[in-house]
Amino acid sequence: xxxxxxxxxxxxxxxxxxxxxxxxxxxxxxxxxxxxxxxxxxxxxxxxxxxxxxxxxxxxxxxxxxxxxxxxxxxxxxxxxxxxxxxxxxxxxxxxxxxxxxxxxxxxxxxxxxxxxxxxxxxxxxxxxxxxxxxxxxxxxxxxxxxxxxxxxxxxxxxxxxxxxxxxxxxxxxxxxxxxxxxxxxxxxxxxxxxxxxxxxxxxxxxxxxxxxxxxxxxxxxxxxxxxxxxxxxxxxxxxxxxxxxxxxxxxxxxxxxxxxxxxxxxxxxxxxxxxxxxxxxxxxxxxxxxxxxxxxxxxxxxxxxxxxxxxxxxxxxxxxxxxxxxxxxxxxxxxxxxxxxxxxxxxxxxxxxxxxxxxxxxxxxxxxxxxxxxxxxxxxxxxxxxxxxxxxxxxxxxxxxxxxxxxxxxxxxxxxxxxxxxxxxxxxxxxxxxxxxxxxxxxxxxxxxxxxxxxxxxxxxxxxxxxxxxxxxxxxxxxxxxxxxxxxxxxxxxxxxxxxxxxxxxxxxxxxxxxxxxxxxxxxxxxxxxxxxxxxxxxxxxxxxxxxxxxxxxxxxxxxxxxxxxxxxxxxxxxx
Ligand code: DGT
Ligand code: CA
Ligand code: CA
Ligand code: ZN
Numbered sequence: 110x111x112x113x114x115x116x117x118x119x120x121x122x123x124x125x126x127x128x129x130x131x132x133x134x135x136x137x138x139x140x141x142x143x144x145x146x147x148x149x150x151x152x153x154x155x156x157x158x159x160x161x162x163x164x165x166x167x168x169x170x171x172x173x174x175x176x177x178x179x180x181x182x183x184x185x186x187x188x189x190x191x192x193x194x195x196x197x198x199x200x201x202x203x204x205x206x207x208x209x210x211x212x213x214x215x216x217x218x219x220x221x222x223x224x225x226x227x228x229x230x231x232x233x234x235x236x237x238x239x240x241x242x243x244x245x246x247x248x249x250x251x252x253x254x255x256x257x258x259x260x261x262x263x264x265x266x267x268x269x270x271x272x273x274x275x276x277x278x279x280x281x282x283x284x285x286x287x288x289x290x291x292x293x294x295x296x297x298x299x300x301x302x303x304x305x306x307x308x309x310x311x312x313x314x315x316x317x318x319x320x321x322x323x324x325x326x327x328x329x330x331x332x333x334x335x336x337x338x339x340x341x342x343x344x345x346x347x348x349x350x351x352x353x354x355x356x357x358x359x360x361x362x363x364x365x366x367x368x369x370x371x372x373x374x375x376x377x378x379x380x381x382x383x384x385x386x387x388x389x390x391x392x393x394x395x396x397x398x399x400x401x402x403x404x405x406x407x408x409x410x411x412x413x414x415x416x417x418x419x420x421x422x423x424x425x426x427x428x429x430x431x432x433x434x435x436x437x438x439x440x441x442x443x444x445x446x447x448x449x450x451x452x453x454x455x456x457x458x459x460x461x462x463x464x465x466x467x468x469x470x471x472x473x474x475x476x477x478x479x480x481x482x483x484x485x486x487x488x489x490x491x492x493x494x495x496x497x498x499x500x501x502x503x504x505x506x507x508x509x510x511x512x513x514x515x516x517x518x519x520x521x522x523x524x525x526x527x528x529x530x531x532x533x534x535x536x537x538x539x540x541x542x543x544x545x546x547x548x549x550x551x552x553x554x555x556x557x558x559x560x561x562x563x564x565x566x567x568x569x570x571x572x573x574x575x576x577x578x579x580x581x582x583x584x585x586x587x588x589x590x591x592x593x594x595x596x597x598x599x600x601x602x603x604x605x606x607x608x609x610x611x612x613x614x615x616x617x618x619x620x621x622x623x624x625x626x627x628x629x630x631x632x633x634x635x636x637x638x639x640x641x642x643x644x645x646x647x648x649x650x651x652x653x654x655x656x657x658x659x660x661x662x663x664x665x666x667x668x669x670x671x672x673x674x675x676x677x678x679x680x681x682x683x684x685x686x
Contacts, residue, residue, distance in 0.1 A: 272615020
């Protein structure tokens with residue numbers, strides 16, 4: 110049975126090849142080719158074996174003849190000679206050092222050549238001994254950055270971003286569902302709560318023969334190690350390092366077990382305490398008054414017996430949701446069905462992989478009424494930023510495409526770089542000609558908190574600006590937020606009527622849940638955008654919605670729940686002051 114697991118493996122191999130080439134100082138073009146291919150394959154929704162079987166490998170963005178041959182070699186022989194050749198040229202621990210934020214290939218090479226550092230352990234020791242500061246170009250500040258990068262890296266190794274883990278979990282759930290005797294299967298735990306990273310995956314199932322189901326589960330092709338395999342519980346580690354726990358539960362306990370294993374632990378503890386106060390007992394087996402079972406088949410039972418409405422999983426963090434539910438003031442959070450369009454996507458006009466037509470068709474197929482194509486401005490050179498000339502050319506293409514649709518609209522937008530002094534990367538007359546203007550910071554992160562705050566505040570004052578994208582700049586497990594007085598930024602955005610974004614790209618999720626909640630409290634409108642660079646990324650809207658639900662946002666808090674006419678009116682309002 111082909112699975113997406115192979116995609117992960119090939120993507121990892123290409124990334125590793127790129128890593129080694131980078132260490133060896135190879136030409137950037139070749140390195141980028143491997144990186145782009147890795148990203149394409151990792152984001153591919155179907156098993157790459159299927160694409161290969163249809164002879165369509167070279168149709169994938171960034172995959173040419175040469176890379177297609179390497180993929181085929183691996184699919185046919187289980188080996189990739191280029192990978193083996195390249196990996197044999199450097200100590201294995203050295204490649205891992207490249208993944209530490211703050212350590213580029215130049216620095217890793219320097220550390221290796223001058224101090225003999227070959228792995229994480231060597232690095233840790235060298236940091237402690239103060240030896241690194243003796244190297245050229247390694248000041249106190251740089252060393253401090255490396256130290257923080259190492260801590261960030263070690264923390265991220267233990268948790269996987271939701272956007273990687275959830276598709277893997279869903280595939281495993283589908284495989285369980287396909288087993289004979291499976292009546293129900295559901296993903297619980299932090300993945301169901303849409304937490305931005307997950308420690309492990311928890312799956313529950315109702316099955317006729319628990320032992321047979323567990324035995325089949327631990328033999329899935331994705332499995333590397335079996336940690337446990339009984340008749341109600343199986344636990345495995347996949348090839349990519351992700352742990353998956355499967356529990357077989359009896360039908361009468363399904364709802365109680367689902368509630369228990371969804372968590373969070375803090376939420377569960379509070380629920381159990383409230384139950385006890387009412388003379389009830391709630392655990393993973395059911396809901397009991399004394400010895401009598403009074404519910405547990407459905408999850409809603411747990412909430413009903415305690416006199417409250419069902420609480421959406423994303424809100425179960427003991428952040429006041431239980432009190433709100435008991436007092437009848439639990440908000441109904443925004444859901445994917447409420448979303449009418451995607452205000453943040455990139456096309457081939459900058460660094461996207463698809464044409465505007467392809468993006469529009471995919472968005473329309475998702476049931477959207479609109480997208481805003483928001484290609485980069487010129488300053489973001491690595492992302493193929495558009496010259497003013499190109500903005501006008503693209504405008505013509507958009508107008509022509511819009512004449513073809515009567516139920517869908519492409520808005521002409523841009524993601525305009527906020528320059529270090531807070532001015533914008535297009536003149537006002539260009540901004541004025543765009544339907545939707547996003548602004549964001551892409552470089553010059555290393556300024557003081559005061560300077561960064563002033564920079565962003567100045568950008569917001571421009572009357573053509575509609576949305577501030579990825580407001581903190583963090584990348585999960587890779588880059589900390591830049592220092593900024595976010596509260597001041599959010600306050601001013603609310604006053605000016607500039608929306609702030611929850612970026613749905615799985616490594617950004619920026620704003621995060623806590624900051625998005627703060628934005629709502631301060632009166633901001635919040636825009637959910639995927640920042641898609643290819644059509645498949647449009648599906649990352651669910652992660653933006655997940656963050657929004659964790660932040661208790663309701664449909665009226667979210668910009669792109671508006672219908673097209675309402676959105677157009679909103680975009681106009683800012684500009685007419
Ligand atoms: P993770 O895996 O670290 O991303 O987070 P979770 O929430 O998935 O945690 P996990 O996998 O350790 O356990 C799954 C759920 O099981 C958790 O959300 C709540 C429940 N649970 C686990 N341990 C306890 C416990 O000691 N007490 C209670 N009340 N519930 C627990
Ligand atoms: Ca878990
Ligand atoms: Ca678990
Ligand atoms: Zn973008």
